[in-house]
Amino acid sequence: MPSRYAPFKKPESFIINPVLDVLSSFGPMSTDLRNAFLERAFEVKLKKGSFLIKSGETSKYLYFLVSGIIAGYRTKGNESLTTFICVDGEFVSAIVGMYGTAPSEDSMVAEEDSYLIGLRSTDLLYFFDTYPEMNIIMRRILELYYKVAHERAVNIRMGSAKEKYEYYLRSLPGQFDKVPVELVASYLDMKGSTLEKIKKEMESTRSTNLLLLLPKLQEVMQSEQLFRKKRITLGELSAHLQIGTHHLSHLLNQHYGKNFQDFINQWRVDFVVDLLSQNDALQYLTIEAIGLQAGFSSKSTFFAAFKKEKGCSPLKYIKTLSPAEM
């Protein structure tokens, strides 16, 4: 047993229970099987840069990555190739010799501090013999990984560098940002500089696509006066535009230089100013009531937002209006 292994330590239940939930999402687990896992699974903490498995080593364990990144690589002559990138929520093992029957061809290294749950292959074999449901669960996991591996083999050989990168983005929804560019480039078998260029191009088309939404945003604010809804949220406005909240935030920041709240408040203040200058609103309504009409939920937020936009209080502003405007 290589000495770099820490002694056996059971994981905390708040960590192992979600892992068992992932397993049972592939098929029901009996309480006995869950308990057997709780008894035998161990925790593995890896510092960034340390090995989970070294090439040539016979691994007698399977792992589930709870947090962090594990990358597989192998070297051929002077060349080093990233063979897989594993992010949290995935299983990792020496693919060749999964049950400790042959040395691993790939080395597996933590690309950031990682936390894994391990299981001895002998325990897994024992589970197969003792709990029939474990066979079903493992069969389904392997079917899924087989499908993913096939997709990867096809996609990585086909298409342009951009298409390969698009495949990669689809294969790790929501997770891809955390993997270092150099690692992704090696995985997709392209130069780091090529990948940087593709990423930049995709960023700029995304910004252009977002800009196409500006007329719709204007429409939603002007005709539907969505800002007048008290406590309107970023989520509601993005739902109206049918885009994600982070895309809307990005658009507001890029185009207006404003965060969501300031953007909404600017519309509200413009609404108030419009009302004040157009008719004799103040004969019927107090200035506070006009603020509430505009969508502000209190006098203080109204006054603060007004000052931020116009540089003075609403009352001072009214005094600057000519009598004809009032």
Ligand SMILES: Nc1ncnc2c1ncn2[C@@H]1O[C@@H]2COP(=O)(O)O[C@H]2[C@H]1O
């Ligand atoms: N990365 C690791 N891989 C395998 N076992 C580990 C690791 N880190 C700690 N261990 C523990 O080290 C133990 C060594 O003996 P066991 O095989 O009984 O069980 C092993 C695990 O409990």
